[in-house]
Each structure stands twice: as structure tokens, then as C-alpha cells.
Amino acid sequence: MKFRMKRGLAWVLAVVGILAIAGLVAGPQLIKSWDTPLGPSLGLPTLTLGPTATRWLPSDTPKAVAQVEGTPKPIPTRTPAPTATPKPLCGGPPTMYLLGIGADNRSNDYLYGLSDVIRVARVDFTIPRVTMLSFPRDLWVEIPEISEHYGITHGKLNQAYLYGGPGMGYYDGPGGGPGLLARTLDLNFGMRVDHYGAVNMNTFVKMVDAVGGIDVFLEQPVDGRPIDDKTEDMGFFEAGQQHLDGIHALKLSRVRKKYNDLTRGDNQTLVMCALKKKVTSPEVLPKIPKLIASFQDSVQTDLSLAQISQLACLVPQLKSENLIFTGLPKDILEPSRVYDPFNKYRTFVYDTDFDIIRDLVSEFMAGTWPTQPDEPSCP
Numbered sequence: 001m002k003f004r005m006k007r008g009l010a011w012v013l014a015v016v017g018i019l020a021i022a023g024l025v026a027g028p029q030l031i032k033s034w035d036t037p038l039g040p041s042l043g044l045p046t047l048t049l050g051p052t053a054t055r056w057l058p059s060d061t062p063k064a065v066a067q068v069e070g071t072p073k074p075i076p077t078r079t080p081a082p083t084a085t086p087k088p089l090c091g092g093p094p095t096m097y098l099l100g101i102g103a104d105n106r107s108n109d110y111l112y113g114l115s116d117v118i119r120v121a122r123v124d125f126t127i128p129r130v131t132m133l134s135f136p137r138d139l140w141v142e143i144p145e146i147s148e149h150y151g152i153t154h155g156k157l158n159q160a161y162l163y164g165g166p167g168m169g170y171y172d173g174p175g176g177g178p179g180l181l182a183r184t185l186d187l188n189f190g191m192r193v194d195h196y197g198a199v200n201m202n203t204f205v206k207m208v209d210a211v212g213g214i215d216v217f218l219e220q221p222v223d224g225r226p227i228d229d230k231t232e233d234m235g236f237f238e239a240g241q242q243h244l245d246g247i248h249a250l251k252l253s254r255v256r257k258k259y260n261d262l263t264r265g266d267n268q269t270l271v272m273c274a275l276k277k278k279v280t281s282p283e284v285l286p287k288i289p290k291l292i293a294s295f296q297d298s299v300q301t302d303l304s305l306a307q308i309s310q311l312a313c314l315v316p317q318l319k320s321e322n323l324i325f326t327g328l329p330k331d332i333l334e335p336s337r338v339y340d341p342f343n344k345y346r347t348f349v350y351d352t353d354f355d356i357i358r359d360l361v362s363e364f365m366a367g368t369w370p371t372q373p374d375e376p377s378c379p
Contacts, residue, residue: 037302042182042196043174088125090313096123097365099182100132101161101198101300110300111167113200114158115181117268120193122364128314129322133364134265136328140338140349141188145180146170152342156349159342160184161198178300188354189361195307198300204253205246206298207275211284213245214274216252222267224255231257249275269325326370332356 088094102117103110118135137158146163147153149170155163164171164180171180178196185191199207208214217240224234234251244252253271256264278284303311336351363369 033305035304035306037304039300039302040175040179041302042179042193044179044182044186044192044194086126089128089317090125090310092123092125092307092310092314094124094126095367096125096195096307096311097121097193098123099178099185099193099196101178101181101196102204103161103177103198103200103300105200106202107200108202108298110165110177110198110200112165113162113177115161115177115198116158118157118181120185120191120364122367123311123314124367125310125314127322128317129324129367130314130318131324131364131367131370132326133361134325134327135185135189135191136333136350138349139188139352141184143180143184144187145173145183150342155340155342156347157181157184175302178302189357190365191361192365195303196301197303200300201250203295203298205250207295208244208246208249211275211278213243214249214271214278216242216244216270216274218242218270222252222255223258224251227257244271244274265327321372324370324372326364328352328357328360 098121100117100119100121101115103113104116105111105113114137116137118137120133120135122129122131122133124130135157137156139157140154141157141160142153143155143160143163149163152163152170160183161177161181162168164173164175164177166176173179173183175182175196178198182193182196185193218237219239221239222237225236226233232254234255235248237248237252237255249271253268254264255267332352334351336349337346338349339345340347360369
């Protein structure tokens with residue numbers, strides 16, 4: 001099945017890169033909390049093993065056969081020599097599943113907000129390889145553990161993060177908004193994650209400004225001007241080379257009204273690739289103190305500094321063909337509308353076959369889909 005990078009977003013790598021800088025600089029002062037999660041845990045059984053954990057495997061050696069008088073003596077069999085399994089790099093686990101969230105709130109407290117960017121990264125520390133799967137925010141799903149509040153049982157996928165946030169007070173389980181979103185992905189699609197990271201719009205703006213802006217090249221102009229009095233003005237971006245500060249990078253990433261979510265995904269990929277390039281460039285080194293200050297208490301994650309350092313160690317070792325972005329196939333997403341009892345209106349959703357998505361998620365988690373990119377990870 002063909003896949004596209006249209007919905008791909010280098011969010012996780014960009015955030016991990018900046019968190020790693022902060023961790024490496026501040027690490028000596030925070031050595032006591034090196035292995036302490038930076039935020040509430042998801043409270044889900046993890047699918048991966050730690051760097052020193054071992055897993056029991058059945059032996060290939062045949063069990064002893066009792067010798068009965070008059071029966072032939074069994075022919076000894078040679079147990080094949082075990083194949084050496086490559087050791088995970090950077091002290092990480094064999095695999096790690098990260099839920100990446102782009103929240104649409106502007107404050108730093110993460111009390112409210114919809115998850116308008118939903119990506120899961122499968123990080124393989126052995127190959128090494130990072131595969132990112134995007135989930136459309138407009139999937140109509142069952143949302144668990146909050147039915148006692150206003151009778152909510154279903155909603156859009158991006159509403160799970162909102163309903164789980166402490167500001168709403170609907171969800172009492174672990175992990176807050178990321179925790180309820182993770183449980184919603186698991187319930188509907190069998191997508192189980194180990195950890196999460198969320199970045200809101202205010203943090204994104206600070207991220208871009210802290211590195212002195214980004215440079216992007218637009219093959220065509222992007223028109224984000226309002227289409228009615230209810231539409232926020234995102235501005236107009238000329239074709240060609242552009243230098244963007246944080247506000248304009250955010251606006252380019254949010255342009256949608258005259259296009260669609262696929263176009264917005266393209267713009268987000270362009271912006272985040274430019275940010276990743278800037279963050280990993282030598283010129284950003286003098287800005288490290290500003291970066292650390294910008295991200296103090298501004299990123300929502302349950303990763304520890306130790307895990308962030310493992311991810312940061314892995315990124316430079318990734319070959320371009322092992323950085324893969326994908327999304328659900330367009331041909332299984334049928335535009336539709338459904339009545340939202342919470343908001344009391346018919347809202348846009350994608351009608352789709354959840355069994356197909358479950359099969360794709362199963363292959364994604366097993367590392368068998370996708371196996372190679374259709375196009376380079378970044379322009």
C-alpha cells in the first residue's frame with residue numbers, strides 16, 4: 001500500500017533536539033533527577049524494555065527424553081548457535097513509541113487545548129530507524145473513562161486531549177490530556193505508546209524566535225487571509241525564499257481555510273524541517289542559554305533527561321532512508337459529518353474503516369509498515 005509524507009511532521013525530532021540541548025547543558029546540575037520523568041506518566045503498561053532488561057525466550061534445545069527399555073536411543077540433536085542480536089544504540093531500549101502532540105492552546109499551563117497535531121513515532125534503537133505515523137484529528141472515535149461527565153462517549157480524536165486536560169475536569173486517570181488521548185488511540189486502533197511530548201503554540205513561537213527564525217522556500221504563494229469575519233488572518237506568503245520569525249512560522253503552519261488539512265500538513269513539514277535544520281546547526285550554539293530559558297516548564301512530557309539524551313544521541317546516527325514519515329491512506333478517509341452532542345451541531349469528520357486502520361497500526365508497531373520513504377524526509 002502506498003503511503004505519503006503529506007501528513008508527516010518532524011515535530012518529535014525538533015523537540016527532542018532542543019530538549020536534549022537543555023538536558024546536556026543542565027544535566028550536571030540535575031544529576032539526581034536524571035531518571036525522573038519530567039511530567040505525569042501515562043500509567044499504561046509499556047511495550048518496550050529498558051536498556052538493561054532481559055526477556056525470557058523458550059529454549060531451542062529439545063527437552064530431555066526419558067529412556068524406556070527397548071526403545072531406540074534418541075539421536076542427539078545440535079542446538080543452533082544463537083544469532084547475535086545487535087545491541088541497541090545510545091543505551092536506549094530496543095524500541096520506543098512516542099506520542100507527539102501539537103496543542104492549539106497558547107498558554108504554558110496545558111490546562112486546555114485540542115491536539116491538532118497527532119503523531120506517533122516508532123523509534124528503533126537497533127537499526128537505527130524512526131518511523132512517524134500521523135493520525136487525522138477529525139476521526140470520530142470512542143473516548144473512554146469520561147462518560148460520567150455530561151454523558152460523553154464519543155468525539156473527534158483531537159477532543160480526547162482536551163477532555164483529558166485538568167482544565168476540563170472530566171478525566172481522573174493518569175497522564176491528563178496525553179493520558180486520555182493515548183487511551184483513545186489504544187481503544188480504537190490498538191495503538192499503544194510508551195511516552196508522550198506536547199508543544200503548544202506559544203512554545204512553538206518561542207522555539208523559532210530562540211534560534212533567530214527559520215528559512216523556508218515556498219514553491220507557490222500561500223494565502224492565509226480570512227475568508228469571512230470568523231476566520232483568523234494568517235497573512236499572505238509570497239513564493240520564493242522566506243525568513244520567518246516565530247509568529248509567522250506559526251501562521252504558515254496553520255493556514256487551512258482556503259486549502260485543506262493535507263496542505264496544512266505540507267506547510268507544517270516545511271516549517272519543522274527548517275526548524276530542525278536550524279536547531280542542529282553550529283550557529284545555534286551561542287543561543288543555548290536562551291533556548292533553555294525558553295523551554296523551562298514549557299514542554300509537556302513524561303520523558304526523563306536520560307531518555308531525552310538517548311534520543312538526542314540517536315538522531316545524528318539516522319540515515320535519510322531510515323527517517324520515514326507516513327499517514328493513513330487518503331482513499332480510506334471519506335469526508336462526512338456527524339452530530340456532536342457535546343457541542344450540539346453537525347461537525348466534519350472522516351468516515352473510515354477502523355479495521356483497516358487497526359491492521360496498519362499493527363504493522364506499524366511491528367516495524368513492517370512502512371519500510372521506506374516515498375520521498376526525502378525533509379526538502
